[in-house]
Amino acid sequence: GSHGNDNLESSVKIPTIKFTKLFVNGEFVDSISDKEDVDLAVNAARHAFDDGPWPRMPGSERAKRMMKFADLIDQNVEELAALDTLDAGKLFSMGKAVDIPSSADTLRYYAGAADKIHGDVLKMSREFHAYTLHEPIGVVGHIIPWNFPTTLFFLKVSPALAAGCTMIVKPAEQTPLSALYYAHLAKLAGIPDGVLNVVTGFGPTAGAAICSHMDIDAVSFTGSTEVGRIVMKAAAESNLKVVSLELGGKSPLIIFDDADVDMAAQLALIGILYNKGEICVASSRVYVQEGIYDKLVKKLVEMAKAWVVGDPFDPKVQQGPQVDKEQFDKILTYIEHGKREGATLLTGGKPLALGGKGYYVEPTIFAEVKEDMLIAKDEIFGPVLALAKFKTIDEAIKRANSTRYGLAAGIVTKDLDVANTVSRSLRAGTIWINCYFAFGNDCPFGGYKMSGFGKDSGLEALHKYLQVKSVVTPLYNSPW
Numbered sequence: 001g002s003h004g005n006d007n008l009e010s011s012v013k014i015p016t017i018k019f020t021k022l023f024v025n026g027e028f029v030d031s032i033s034d035k036e037d038v039d040l041a042v043n044a045a046r047h048a049f050d051d052g053p054w055p056r057m058p059g060s061e062r063a064k065r066m067m068k069f070a071d072l073i074d075q076n077v078e079e080l081a082a083l084d085t086l087d088a089g090k091l092f093s094m095g096k097a098v099d100i101p102s103s104a105d106t107l108r109y110y111a112g113a114a115d116k117i118h119g120d121v122l123k124m125s126r127e128f129h130a131y132t133l134h135e136p137i138g139v140v141g142h143i144i145p146w147n148f149p150t151t152l153f154f155l156k157v158s159p160a161l162a163a164g165c166t167m168i169v170k171p172a173e174q175t176p177l178s179a180l181y182y183a184h185l186a187k188l189a190g191i192p193d194g195v196l197n198v199v200t201g202f203g204p205t206a207g208a209a210i211c212s213h214m215d216i217d218a219v220s221f222t223g224s225t226e227v228g229r230i231v232m233k234a235a236a237e238s239n240l241k242v243v244s245l246e247l248g249g250k251s252p253l254i255i256f257d258d259a260d261v262d263m264a265a266q267l268a269l270i271g272i273l274y275n276k277g278e279i280c281v282a283s284s285r286v287y288v289q290e291g292i293y294d295k296l297v298k299k300l301v302e303m304a305k306a307w308v309v310g311d312p313f314d315p316k317v318q319q320g321p322q323v324d325k326e327q328f329d330k331i332l333t334y335i336e337h338g339k340r341e342g343a344t345l346l347t348g349g350k351p352l353a354l355g356g357k358g359y360y361v362e363p364t365i366f367a368e369v370k371e372d373m374l375i376a377k378d379e380i381f382g383p384v385l386a387l388a389k390f391k392t393i394d395e396a397i398k399r400a401n402s403t404r405y406g407l408a409a410g411i412v413t414k415d416l417d418v419a420n421t422v423s424r425s426l427r428a429g430t431i432w433i434n435c436y437f438a439f440g441n442d443c444p445f446g447g448y449k450m451s452g453f454g455k456d457s458g459l460e461a462l463h464k465y466l467q468v469k470s471v472v473t474p475l476y477n478s479p480w
């Protein structure tokens with residue numbers, strides 16, 4: 001890849017960092033220790049749930065405050081986008097145009113649902129009258145990763161707020177700044193003290209304390225499959241809290257012979273390079289049918305070479321640095337595995353030393369990748385694509401499904417029969433036909449297989465934070 005212009009547009013303002021303490025019970029407070037911080041935050045959330053106004057107020061009142069919260073986000077878009085760029089190396093331009101404003105809309109979507117939560121009336125037998133109540137599940141622990149600090153914060157927090165839950169959010173240790181800012185905005189919007197607590201801290205201490213806490217009713221986790229397993233174990237060994245997990249992926253993109261070459265190459269490229277490949281739904285395996293293979297690969301490699309890597313505050317840059325050294329080293333190790341295992345390196349494969357700082361990795365494409373190679377099996381979480389050629393539809397389905405993951409998949413074809421058949425055959429939670437990364441607040445998102453269970457987005461996510469109570473009463477002539 002080439003690299004960006006060193007002279008940043010003077011319009012980008014690097015913000016002063018305003019909030020660095022923990023947010024517990026409506027106040028910014030100093031940390032004591034990860035475990036004690038979690039205890040204090042859970043106490044506050046427990047009290048706000050058991051005795052506070054939030055779960056008891058009319059849904060329309062919760063909605064009003066959530067709408068105000070969303071407006072406050074819209075009023076601070078640039079500052080918030082800059083915080084995520086500083087923390088994670090994410091493109092400022094994308095944060096400003098997409099992550100931050102779309103998160104305000106996520107709040108609005110669930111605000112709209114807050115006064116439409118209701119159960120059913122049941123007949124049971126003739127002698128009974130029964131109904132169901134959809135009640136907030138209680139105190140929720142949200143544990144989120146560093147790759148989408150804002151988007152994931154609101155995918156978790158918004159439906160839980162609408163449901164009437166109280167919560168404690170633990171952002172990733174790499175990216176705590178925007179979460180603390182959101183806590184401040186929540187208070188300004190009138191979200192009562194104790195409802196939304198933010199505790200920054202490390203995974204094995206603060207995260208673990210949440211998962212094993214006896215006073216937390218549910219934990220909603222996004223992160224690696226490896227940690228997802230630990231989360232579930234801790235939940236099982238403590239109070240059997242409800243768990244939902246959005247974990248890793250190794251999503252296939254299948255390009256058929258009849259695809260438009262330019263469009264397919266564009267999808268394949270964005271599918272792996274968006275957010276520097278640090279995205280759980282990255283199309284990290286691309287299967288190309290033999291008839292279009294040569295043309296497609298030529299185009300894809302050309303585009304990868306023209307991709308602009310550099311300072312994430314520079315509006316011309318398309319790819320910033322990886323989040324930290326650990327991630328950078330992990331990606332480079334996988335690239336070495338790819339070379340050693342016999343995959344063909346078509347482009348990239350090296351770190352980029354831009355001005356001597358930042359963990360930049362070249363857009364990297366391997367061809368002739370086999371399903372048993374590490375670069376085809378493991379989630380790399382970086383700009384590293386594994387390409388393979390296929391002949392028949394059945395072969396494509398079989399190879400696409402030969403993974404322990406099942407988060408998403410893409411199909412590029414003009415043939416409706418092929419698109420429909422393949423969609424049904426792929427074991428993944430989201431299928432994108434002739435598009436990729438098409439998300440929406442009303443579109444449920446979550447994994448199959450070892451990509452986890454439970455949905456973020458859609459009304460499914462609202463129901464994740466509700467539980468159903470059945471209320472039964474006999475009629476006057478009942479034998480009871």
Ligand code: ADP
Pocket residue numbers: 143144145146170171172173201202203204205206207208211222223224225227228230231
């Ligand atoms: P990634 O590989 O994307 O960093 P992780 O699964 O390591 O994903 O981290 C996702 C989130 O899980 C982070 O907030 C991290 O602090 C937290 N975490 C890490 N280890 C644990 C643990 N043992 N228990 C609970 N949370 C953890």
